[in-house]
Amino acid sequence: MKIAVDAMGGDFAPEAIVEGVMLAAAELPEHVTIVLIGKQSALQPLMQKHNAEAVANIELVNAEDVIEMSEHPTKALSQKPNSSIGVGFKLLKDGQVSAFCSAGNTGAMHVGALFSIKAIEGILRPCIAGFVPQLTGGHAVMLDIGANADCKPEMLAQFGVVGSIYAQYIFGIDQPRVALMNIGSEEQKGSLVAQAAHQLLKENRRINFVGNIEGGDFFDGKADVIITDGFTGNTMFKLGESFYKVASQRGISDEFLDKTNYESVGGSPILGVNGNVIIAHGISSPLAIKNMISLAIRQVESNAYTKIAQALS
Known part of the structure; x- marks a missing residue:
């Protein structure tokens, strides 16, 4: 299982996100990996500070752009396909990750889910x-x-x-x-x-x-x-x-x-889409990020979104 986390989303990103990922990584089951998405230039020093590079269950995926909190969701997603949110949804759509979590722009997360993995038929x-x-x-x-x-x-x-x-x-x-x-x-x-x-x-x-x-x-x-x-x-x-x-x-x-x-x-799921998407408060602390990741794991294991799809088919 791979849980993607937007490292650039939130008022205290990327520091709080990396710290939260490290808290989660210390308790992760062996079969779970966290995929951290964001600017490598900003993340590498933090990864080194927390000795994250030595942690086997953390992967880093580069995304050069960031969708800011104040940006228009639809416009930002179309103009910044290489943003951390854009890359996260591409990984989710392609099945490379089981869930995508972010404390970033809520509108962009909602629109991104609708554009990429789309709403469940009948929703x-x-x-x-x-x-x-x-x-x-x-x-x-x-x-x-x-x-x-x-x-x-x-x-x-x-x-x-x-x-x-x-x-x-x-x-x-x-x-x-x-x-x-x-x-x-x-x-x-x-x-x-x-x-x-x-x-x-x-x-x-x-x-x-x-x-x-x-x-x-x-x-x-x-x-x-x-x-x-x-x-x-x-x-x-x-x-x-x-x-x-x-x-x-x-x-x-x-x-x-x-x-x-x-x-x-730590987070709230978007329900009614073909995948696991969790959004968190912009003010999220490391503890909130850790708990958001725990929620994402539980949601993946529950397979709830496919049960919803089956009920509406």
């Missing part, structure tokens, strides 16, 4: 999934958390199917409980889109739909899969992540709040 819109820690233990999969700010009811209903399959194979949950994020538990509550989505989810016999949940249920363990549009999902997810920061600033140490720290999982 209305690929989405980004987040992991919400639950007070009862484990995590709930939340989707969408930012790829689709506006969603039609049919898209939300399909997120229920995609999220259910993902939770089943990533977490080993038989019949994951799927819930729709809404402003009330009653069936008739919410926007016209939410009400229509509720009916579609309710009628879908392929999922274990348990109804609506509210914001106050976010961490309560009432669902294994939380469905919402990308605007609401992104807002709620980032609010949830802020709890750790607030607690730290106030000198509060709490085992559960520690799990809301973005570093604890």
Whole structure:
């Protein structure tokens, strides 16, 4: 198994990325190799500093260009095919790596996935999934958390199917409980889109739909899969992540709040595409990069994206 990592993506790249790769490499199974993609001139001194060249399970692939955070995704990908993101997707498309991870330009990662490995046939819109820690233990999969700010009811209903399959194979949950994020538990509550989505989810016999949940249920363990549009999902997810920061600033140490720290999982998968693509926060630390790589390995081993493709075929 080869996991490609964009060495140039993120606010603290390439230093934080290389350090994170070194943390991951120390614990990697023997069959896993990390492919680090970026400018050799920038990476070689860091590799030497961390004695990475002596580590057998790290490979270096040169990419001279970098897509900056502020660049337009589609334009940047077409104008910079030799960027670290462009090279990463070429390796993924050609089957030379099993997953591609980056803390770089999120838009470029999303567009790059659609242009290279493409959406699974039957997928209305690929989405980004987040992991919400639950007070009862484990995590709930939340989707969408930012790829689709506006969603039609049919898209939300399909997120229920995609999220259910993902939770089943990533977490080993038989019949994951799927819930729709809404402003009330009653069936008739919410926007016209939410009400229509509720009916579609309710009628879908392929999922274990348990109804609506509210914001106050976010961490309560009432669902294994939380469905919402990308605007609401992104807002709620980032609010949830802020709890750790607030607690730290106030000198509060709490085992559960520690799990809301973005570093604890490290990345979010793009679901609904023909491959394993993980995106991370631009502010990613070495620990976040290490955990992102762990998530990528688990996702490759689960073979979740092919299970999603089979379900929609």
